[in-house]
Amino acid sequence: MIALIQRVTQASVRVDERTVGAIGPGLLALVAVEPGDGEAQVARMCERLLGYRVFADAAGRMNRSLTDVAGGLLLVSQFTLAADTRKGMRPGFTSAASPEDGRRGFDRLVAECRARHGTVETGEFGAHMVVSLINDGPVTFWLQA
Numbered sequence: 101m102i103a104l105i106q107r108v109t110q111a112s113v114r115v116d117e118r119t120v121g122a123i124g125p126g127l128l129a130l131v132a133v134e135p136g137d138g139e140a141q142v143a144r145m146c147e148r149l150l151g152y153r154v155f156a157d158a159a160g161r162m163n164r165s166l167t168d169v170a171g172g173l174l175l176v177s178q179f180t181l182a183a184d185t186r187k188g189m190r191p192g193f194t195s196a197a198s199p200e201d202g203r204r205g206f207d208r209l210v211a212e213c214r215a216r217h218g219t220v221e222t223g224e225f226g227a228h229m230v231v232s233l234i235n236d237g238p239v240t241f242w243l244q245a
Contacts, residue, residue, distance in 0.1 A: 101141040101205065102132040102181045107154050107239035111174045113223040114230040121221035123172025127154070128233050132181035133197040133205035137245075142205065144245035146212040149173060154239055162239075166217070173213060176223040176231060177206045199226065 105127050112122035129149055155164040155171070166173060179202055183191035197205060203225050214220045223229045 101134060101137045101145045101209070101245045103145060103149060103243045103245075104130040104178075104181055105149065105152070105154070105241050105243060106233060107236045108174075109234045109236045111172075111231070111233035113174065113176055113221075114232070115224045115227045120224050120229075121174055121176075123174045123219060123221055125169070125236070126171030126173055126219070127166050128174045128176065128231070130176050130178040130181060130231075131206060131209060132177075132179050133202040134182050134195060135197050135201070137197060137201075137205045139208070141245045142208045142212055145209055145243070146216060148243050148245060149213060150217055152241070152243065154241065170218060172219040172221065173217060174221045174223075175206070175210055175213065176229065177202065177225045 108128050110124050111128040113120050150167045151165045153165050154162050155169045157163040179196040182196035184195050185191050210222055
């Protein structure tokens, strides 16, 4: 499982001109499920999303987590993160989970995060989404579980 996280002051997802998910300060996580991802990867990714220290403490150091600051979490499925881009001029997607497995893995991650954290919003799996964000920093990290 892969997540590209961005610390944001706000983020939202629109599908067909309607907002389906939005947060204020927190994390936007673009998530890809890979073949073989199961409960262990879901639990580890949830732990990392909620506990990764990317928010400033009183001294201005990145020592606080999403849980510490009670920020929002916007989860957006993005299978293209699992693309093989090592050769050629077109990405290959054999390293991404099938759409069915991707949906199951993403839904499990959403459920796990919602069980452990207050504000969790999502995009719409499989839809054409328009993601808007204001990156705070900018702060962007690539996480794998």
